[in-house]
Amino acid sequence: MPRRLPPLNALKAFEAAARSESFTRAAEELHVTQGAVSHQVKALEATLGLKLFNRERQRLTLTDAGREYLAVVRDALDRIALGTERLVQRQTSGALTVSTSPDFAAKWLVYRLGRFAESHPEIELRVSATAPRVDFAREDVDLAVRHGDGKWPGLDAMRLCSERLFPVCSPRLVSGRNGIKTAADLLKFPLLHLNDWTTWERWFEAAGISEPVAHGPSVNQASMLIDLAMDGQGVALARTALAAWDLIHGRLVRPVDVSLRMANTYWIVCPKAAAGQPKIATFRNWLLAEAAEDARRLRDTLK
Numbered sequence: 001m002p003r004r005l006p007p008l009n010a011l012k013a014f015e016a017a018a019r020s021e022s023f024t025r026a027a028e029e030l031h032v033t034q035g036a037v038s039h040q041v042k043a044l045e046a047t048l049g050l051k052l053f054n055r056e057r058q059r060l061t062l063t064d065a066g067r068e069y070l071a072v073v074r075d076a077l078d079r080i081a082l083g084t085e086r087l088v089q090r091q092t093s094g095a096l097t098v099s100t101s102p103d104f105a106a107k108w109l110v111y112r113l114g115r116f117a118e119s120h121p122e123i124e125l126r127v128s129a130t131a132p133r134v135d136f137a138r139e140d141v142d143l144a145v146r147h148g149d150g151k152w153p154g155l156d157a158m159r160l161c162s163e164r165l166f167p168v169c170s171p172r173l174v175s176g177r178n179g180i181k182t183a184a185d186l187l188k189f190p191l192l193h194l195n196d197w198t199t200w201e202r203w204f205e206a207a208g209i210s211e212p213v214a215h216g217p218s219v220n221q222a223s224m225l226i227d228l229a230m231d232g233q234g235v236a237l238a239r240t241a242l243a244a245w246d247l248i249h250g251r252l253v254r255p256v257d258v259s260l261r262m263a264n265t266y267w268i269v270c271p272k273a274a275a276g277q278p279k280i281a282t283f284r285n286w287l288l289a290e291a292a293e294d295a296r297r298l299r300d301t302l303k
Contacts, residue, residue, distance in 0.1 A: 006047050013040035014052060018070045021060045035221045050093040096279050097126045099144040104266065105129035106223040109145075111292055119286070124281050136271050143270045143280055145287070150267045156275035158284065160266040161291040165199065166259035168252040170232040180235075180255035183207035190216035190234030192225045199237055199260075214297040215297050226252070241266055244294040263288060 016026035016036055026036040045052050052066035062070060100109060105127060115123060117240045128134075134141045136155070150157045174180045178188070183204065191200055192278060204212045216234050219225055225236035226243060230251050238252075239262060244251040268284050275281075 006044055007040075007189070010044040010047070011039045011077065013037045014044050014066075015070065015073050015077060017041055017053070017060060018062055018066065023060070061145060094122075094279070095124045095126055096143070096283055097128060097141045098283065099128045099134040099139075099141045100131065101131060101145075101147060102129045103221060103223045104145055104147070107226055108245065111245050116283070118285055120282060123282065125283070126273060141281060142274065142277075145269065146267050146269050148264050148267065152269060154272065155269045156272045157267045157269045158288070160268055161241055161295065163262040163265040164259040165203070165237050165239055165262055166243075166254055167203070167235050167256055168226065168238045168243050168247065169229050169235040169255050171250065171253050172232050172289055173235065174253055174255045183209055183256045183258060186235050186256065188212060192216050192228050192234045192236040193218050193219065194222065194225065194261075203237060203258065203260055206260060207256065240298070241294075244298055248294065248297045 006105060012030060013026060013032075013036075016029050017023055020026050020029070023037045023041070024034050027037045028039065040054065049064050049071075050065045050069075052069060054061045055061055089172060106129070109127065113125065115129070116123075128141065133146060134144050136144075145160065146152070146157075150159060158207055169180065169189070180186060180189070193200055195218060197214060200214055201212070204210075204214075217228075220227070222239070226238055226246065228234060229236040229238070230246060235255065243252055249252070268287055270280055270284075
């Protein structure tokens with residue numbers, strides 16, 4: 001059976017007028033005209049078939065029915081206000097679950113989590129680092145950072161950064177007489193790679209070296225490549241986002257200024273219906289600001 005409810009605006013007008021004992025002061029509070037408040041109260045009285053106010057010269061007084069109804073209306077409005085505040089609070093604070101790849105978590109996100117927590121203590125960040133892409137319809141995840149082309153139906157996707165692929169190594173490998181000075185010098189060191197040599201072959205072709213004779217170990221995680229390179233165990237090809245932190249802090253260097261443009265990059269994604277949630281927008285804006293700062297500092301290191 002449908003509820004019999006009067007218009008909300010009429011209830012607000014009645015409650016404000018009863019509290020202030022004045023249509024004029026109620027109108028000022030509600031940012032409407034005095035006539036509008038009077039009209040709303042009269043319409044409410046007509047709907048109820050009851051007189052709520054005694055109108056005595058410039059003063060309003062509640063009738064017995066009005067006093068009884070005021071208690072009901074005030075309690076209902078207070079409950080609505082409290083429920084609304086709690087709902088909004090949950091959207092702006094509380095837990096935020098973020099899904100990323102293990103590589104992105106290890107080489108980009110973990111270094112910055114402390115800064116986010118310090119800036120936004122109201123948000124409890126939960127990071128899930130897994131290789132498979134999250135299914136928002138089935139998993140309790142609010143936002144993800146994905147690597148790809150940004151084309152995922154049903155999802156809001158915002159590009160985090162642009163990326164290039166280039167060699168990186170420990171600063172120790174570029175110093176001294178036998179250090180790296182040219183692209184060909186890289187062949188004197190182990191070339192760290194993922195799975196096969198295809199990417200290195202593309203890079204050497206861009207550097208003007210055909211049929212390079214390369215050697216070096218293979219690993220299955222990009223973060224492992226970067227860690228091995230930092231340790232001085234060879235030269236790795238790294239993407240901008242994953243190498244940025246170590247380049248900025250001097251643990252890695254780019255021995256040769258030749259790079260490949262990458263078609264795919266990292267994207268911040270979430271369901272379109274959730275894109276406007278305050279805590280999601282807060283984290284997304286923070287990610288974008290961190291990536292922009294990386295780009296600026298990387299430009300400074302290459303000057």
